[in-house]
Amino acid sequence: MPKKLTLVLTAIFLMIMTACSAKSTDTSVATTPGSSPAATQATTATPQADKKLPRVAFVYIGVPGDGGWTYEHDQGRIMLEKELGIKATTVENIPEGPDAERVFEELAQKNEIVFGTSFGYMDAMVNVASKHPNVKFLHATGYKTSPNLGTYMGREYQSAYLVGMAAGKMTKNNHLGYVGAFPIPEVIYTINAFTLGAQSVNPDIDVSVVWSNTWFDPATEKQAAISLLDKGVDVLAAYQDSPASIQAAAERKVWGIGNDSDMNRFAPETYISNPKWNWGPYYVKTVKSIMDGTWKSEAYFGSMKDGITDIAPLGKNVPADVKVLVEKKKQDILAGTFEVFQGPLIDQDGKVRYEQGKKMTDEEILGTTWFVKGIKGVIPK
Structure with a gap:
């Protein structure tokens, strides 16, 4: 090969190697030792997101x-x-x-x-x-x-009132049962609302209450439910986190009402509905x-209007006319034309707590320590 051509080819080769070296140096600046460019980008992006x-x-x-x-x-x-x-x-x-x-x-x-x-x-x-x-x-x-x-x-009590209406229409003997969790205001006023809802469609209703003193203890809650079923209640509601009560009711072929979430799947044949959170x-x-x-x-x-609470869909065996009745009252609540805790409100001892037309304030509702007329049971101190 002629010397001049050899020199030209050598010069071209050196230029290519120099360019590659420069590119490699630029890349190393963007990385840290032992890391790839992709890893570096993830490292720098995470703190910004945090x-x-x-x-x-x-x-x-x-x-x-x-x-x-x-x-x-x-x-x-x-x-x-x-x-x-x-x-x-x-x-x-x-x-x-x-x-x-x-x-x-x-x-x-x-x-x-x-x-x-x-x-x-x-x-x-x-x-x-x-x-x-x-x-x-x-x-x-x-x-x-x-x-x-x-x-x-x-305001779960709004949902409880609606479920109570359905219970009042479904009962045959007018004796309902309710397994309470703990005797605190939120449970007490929910039981009151349930009872008022039932009485609004059936004034002969009474509601027997027992306490499980649990939030989630299926065995204890089932025993509490059985104690009410043994008394002959034909609709059973509960405030616990488990479906134990409605499952116990289903075993006796008694209508059941759950709590917190749609519990239809646990007793589909005897399920009415329940208050539901969102x-x-x-x-x-x-x-x-x-x-x-x-x-x-x-x-x-x-409130229900805010969407934080609602009523789960009524069960497949609840009659259509009951579903229509409950839906109509739900619309009244959403429109603000109906208040659950508005007088006359009478306690279980016959004392008038709120006169006709007087509403309970939020503070009074949240501090409820008494049962309405028609509830059989005591509130432990």
């Missing part, structure tokens, strides 16, 4: 598999994650008491927002909130608030307000 999205945690009294209370809260969490792109932390099966306070303390050190989903968490959340003023705490069903602690609840919109709205800096502590008491 700054925009708060860390959120939920504390559950039970497990989502309960098919009731905790299941519906978990559905709300899922909606929150989908709408805001947040991956929340969940802690399940946390009993009310000292263990709860320990869990809330640990979560407060790692999260900006903490939701507690049981009444009995109240004092634990109050104590932990006082130590972490920069963390927002939201407590379901409680009544104590502070600058960084709010409460949230829905927490998702509240969780989304609340977290958004915290993110944009507009959140303020409050005692939120939502």
